[in-house]
């Protein structure tokens with residue numbers, strides 16, 4: 001069941017696509033609907049255009065005695081890092097991957113049984129941000145909010161328990177890891193989990209369980225002109241991403257460095273900070289712009305745990321980080337409110353809630369934006 005509160009954000013602004021879902025597995029020539037033109041624009045260069053950048057994102061051992069400090073640095077300089085020693089069992093990750101592959105390899109008419117409706121959050125379809133682009137992305141997605149049971153029972157009426165058990169076990173592991181990461185990230189800002197009431201809050205209402213996004217990128221006949229997932233920042237606190245051993249994820253790192261490919265690191269999970277963490281940290285932690293490219297021969301699957309706050313909480317810069325010299329940069333908003341703002345303004349969402357402080361001599365948002 002999708003969340004009444006969170007999906008309200010979308011009800012006000014339903015996803016409106018003029019294109020029908022295309023079965024990418026049967027396409028031999030890149031159709032015009034999926035052919036992107038990459039201008040010589042710094043944020044929008046061709047996905048393969050920048051292989052010269054060999055810098056790689058930090059790899060952080062969560063058991064390292066300096067993990068807190070290392071994570072703080074990574075959050076300030078990158079907004080993304082690889083986490084190792086995260087304690088999520090490898091066989092569980094493999095099982096979720098298999099479950100995802102099983103789902104995406106179903107015939108299209110079956111996947112459409114669980115198609116995401118324009119104003120709902122969960123189900124099968126193109127990613128929500130598709131409505132901001134005239135071209136379609138070379139990917140298909142499946143969003144799970146809370147229990148996957150309703151959808152799984154439609155896909156596999158006689159055999160859905162295994163899928164549900166695997167997903168639910170993974171959600172549980174992800175929730176624990178997100179909580180551990182929150183402790184480290186806040187700790188590095190000089191704030192404890194106890195200082196922020198909602199962080200350790202026990203169970204959410206049943207109808208708003210943890211959210212998981214599965215993304216499938218089939219092999220593409222013309223990868224240099226296609227886009228797996230267009231550049232965006234995540235509207236969450238943080239995302240925990242697992243990519244199969246095929247590269248595709250890139251993060252944008254300021255004007256000088258440009259796009260950096262996040263090479264899959266065996267056993268690691270990618271931790272990406274979202275817009276809400278940028279707000280909580282009063283702008284000191286980055287929410288990196290990222291995108292995914294596709295390739296000619298290999299199928300790529302990513303699974304992303306979307307970690308957000310309880311829906312009733314107003315997110316604003318942590319009071320401990322704000323004083324006369326460091327005025328709050330953003331006005332408070334609940335997650336649901338913010339999703340609504342994002343659904344309307346996309347890359348301008350943060351600017352929309354940015355406060356104009358008398359101390360500030362610039363009206364520029366310091367998060368990275370698309371031109």
Ligand SMILES: C=C1C[C@]23C[C@H]1CC[C@H]2[C@@]12CCC[C@@](C)(C(=O)O1)[C@H]2[C@@H]3C(=O)O
Pocket residue numbers: 121127128129130143211213232233234235236306339342
């Ligand atoms: C809780 C969220 C966060 C959402 C919207 C809603 C449910 C699905 C998430 C994603 C997942 C895929 C990329 C993205 C950009 C998209 O289009 O759908 C994400 C978006 C966001 O981070 O903005």
Ligand SMILES: O=C(O)CCC(=O)C(=O)O
Pocket residue numbers: 213215229234241243248249290291292301302304
């Ligand atoms: O597939 C990827 O690597 C990126 C996915 C992503 O950014 C998302 O789901 O928000």
Ligand SMILES: [Fe+2]
Pocket residue numbers: 232233234290
């Ligand atoms: Fe993302």
